[in-house]
Amino acid sequence: MVKVIIIGSGNVAQHLINALLKSQKNGDPIDLVQVFSRKAASLNGLIESSKIATNYNQLVHADLYIIAVSDDAIAAVSNQLPFKNRLVVHCSGSFPLGKLNNSNRRGVFYPLQTFTKNKEIDFKTIPICLESETATDYKLLEKVAQFISGKVFPINSEQRKALHVAAVFVNNFTNHLYQIGSDICNEHQVPFEILAPLIEETAQKISSLSPAAAQTGPAKRDDKNTILAHENLLTDENQLKIYKILTQSIQENGKKL
Amino acid sequence: MVKVIIIGSGNVAQHLINALLKSQKNGDPIDLVQVFSRKAASLNGLIESSKIATNYNQLVHADLYIIAVSDDAIAAVSNQLPFKNRLVVHCSGSFPLGKLNNSNRRGVFYPLQTFTKNKEIDFKTIPICLESETATDYKLLEKVAQFISGKVFPINSEQRKALHVAAVFVNNFTNHLYQIGSDICNEHQVPFEILAPLIEETAQKISSLSPAAAQTGPAKRDDKNTILAHENLLTDENQLKIYKILTQSIQENGKKL
Structure with a gap:
């Protein structure tokens, strides 16, 4: 016992x-x-x-x-x-x-x-x-x-430290992206609930696909027209900064693979 | 018919x-x-x-x-x-x-x-x-x-445009954060699967809580020591840039509420 x-x-x-x-x-x-x-x-x-x-x-x-x-x-x-x-x-x-x-x-x-x-x-x-x-x-x-x-x-403690940072990315930061998605919806009078099934499926995909294999979207396929249209739509400077930096990071990542 | x-x-x-x-x-x-x-x-x-x-x-x-x-x-x-x-x-x-x-x-x-x-x-x-x-x-x-x-x-078309940008944040960008989490795990010999239940729960929370209410972590509680420790651990410049910008965005957001 x-x-x-x-x-x-x-x-x-x-x-x-x-x-x-x-x-x-x-x-x-x-x-x-x-x-x-x-x-x-x-x-x-x-x-x-x-x-x-x-x-x-x-x-x-x-x-x-x-x-x-x-x-x-x-x-x-x-x-x-x-x-x-x-x-x-x-x-x-x-x-x-x-x-x-x-x-x-x-x-x-x-x-x-x-x-x-x-x-x-x-x-x-x-x-x-x-x-x-x-x-x-x-x-x-x-x-x-x-x-x-x-x-x-x-x-061990070193690994746990890294794991904790990784957890901040996949939990805290991901939740903040949900927040931004919700803010954009509110600004344009679109119910945020429309995005709920997408949010759930995005997370579930990871159980059967690697994040690299699951990556989709305009940044991944280097669709410059859509990226430009999105950047023009974002009026909040902070959202625009995050959009640009994450788009660029996905593109850089694509080159590494 | x-x-x-x-x-x-x-x-x-x-x-x-x-x-x-x-x-x-x-x-x-x-x-x-x-x-x-x-x-x-x-x-x-x-x-x-x-x-x-x-x-x-x-x-x-x-x-x-x-x-x-x-x-x-x-x-x-x-x-x-x-x-x-x-x-x-x-x-x-x-x-x-x-x-x-x-x-x-x-x-x-x-x-x-x-x-x-x-x-x-x-x-x-x-x-x-x-x-x-x-x-x-x-x-x-x-x-x-x-x-x-x-x-x-x-x-309508205007709303759909906004919805599509919001979807990029909660799907494409979120998946990219999973990718970064996975990269950090690989770098420190930690199995990424440890993060799978956290990823799933983070997404599921949104069905019962607003993203604002679900936000946790060092940025949210302005835990400067942990943020500094995380920044010191990140050796990849791109990851560090994203860590800083999202941490700052969560903090700014906290002030708005």
């Missing part, structure tokens, strides 16, 4: 709590013995109150402590833990393992997904990126990760 | 042929009487050979002629049709209605989706944007569109 404690009550913490409780209910040899949060109220309905700790001194013994708090609070939390030589991991894509307090055994348990409050998500499909200082600790992390997800990867 | 003829045998033409035949099979009062293609072989297995025309003079009478060819061939095709005053539409997002030959009644039948060869797609979910010169023609287009899709919109 692997005893786990989660520290935090935000978005990621709540999704992890649900995933671990589900695994436990399914009969996996795992036990979520405690959740730590200064704000016990935010865990209402998620876990029985007897399992909530609001003070670090209340923390009981566990095989694994998962710090699921915002990046800028991770170091402080790891410094305040009142024990030594236990396995303590964080869930961040951009925080190096080495910045965790080294009085405990350190590791990373990074579920790579965008979590939305109150939107259920199937944890089984979420890749979990693991890192640890020893092979024994890795095995324990792997065991827990495999209980809740079908996709577990060993990823 | 609405008699329809499709002109073309490419990607969009083939998907339309399948959708119309399916509608016909389901008992809708529609009849795909002919398909025109110079390359009859490319229609093999799609439709019985007696219904394939390879010469414009073979074209029979129909209520609706759908030109489904590449943008730069539309005008030429519309000029070569050997009849007058019939309803002729094209399927393009960026071609103006006014550039069709005016000896026939003109219209647009634009299914807004990214079509992949040999990848089946549920036409029922594809928005079809319609335009015509008269209300009577619009009604006929609407009837046909509703047979094959649950989402039909009246969109």
Whole structure:
């Protein structure tokens, strides 16, 4: 039986709590013995109150402590833990393992997904990126990760940094392009919902085609007339700048292939 | 019974042929009487050979002629049709209605989706944007569109132009961001498949949240340390330029809200 404690009550913490409780209910040899949060109220309905700790001194013994708090609070939390030589991991894509307090055994348990409050998500499909200082600790992390997800990867801090930047491109920046699409639609009194199936299919294509094979459009086929017409239509300077730079990048990319 | 003829045998033409035949099979009062293609072989297995025309003079009478060819061939095709005053539409997002030959009644039948060869797609979910010169023609287009899709919109040429630019942002440019994500992963020996669930969830979020509400990440929360770390990691100048411009755009956007 692997005893786990989660520290935090935000978005990621709540999704992890649900995933671990589900695994436990399914009969996996795992036990979520405690959740730590200064704000016990935010865990209402998620876990029985007897399992909530609001003070670090209340923390009981566990095989694994998962710090699921915002990046800028991770170091402080790891410094305040009142024990030594236990396995303590964080869930961040951009925080190096080495910045965790080294009085405990350190590791990373990074579920790579965008979590939305109150939107259920199937944890089984979420890749979990693991890192640890020893092979024994890795095995324990792997065991827990495999209980809740079908996709577990060993990823070191350098790789995780790159992965996090890549995630910014395919998630944050992609969402911003949706925003621009929505702004253009609003400006021309076109319902943005018309683009929803296109957005979904664009993402789904990637599961069967490489991005290079999936690339289409005026930039890809060097259709200068259409590109010029688009540039003339864009009245927002910022949108025009982004249109030009991405068009050029697709064209440069085409030359490399 | 609405008699329809499709002109073309490419990607969009083939998907339309399948959708119309399916509608016909389901008992809708529609009849795909002919398909025109110079390359009859490319229609093999799609439709019985007696219904394939390879010469414009073979074209029979129909209520609706759908030109489904590449943008730069539309005008030429519309000029070569050997009849007058019939309803002729094209399927393009960026071609103006006014550039069709005016000896026939003109219209647009634009299914807004990214079509992949040999990848089946549920036409029922594809928005079809319609335009015509008269209300009577619009009604006929609407009837046909509703047979094959649950989402039909009246969109004039100006709106369609804007929609097409917006589609470039959410499809072509988004796919290019996937490409950059993939390049970064390859450079750091990280499997790109780790990002697949994130890509899918990013797209799915948009069906329940506005892009503004769905925006997350270091640019959105003005996390300067993470942004700097990302910029330091990017060795490709082009990637760095795109990172900076999109980060800035997200930040500017945040100020506007």
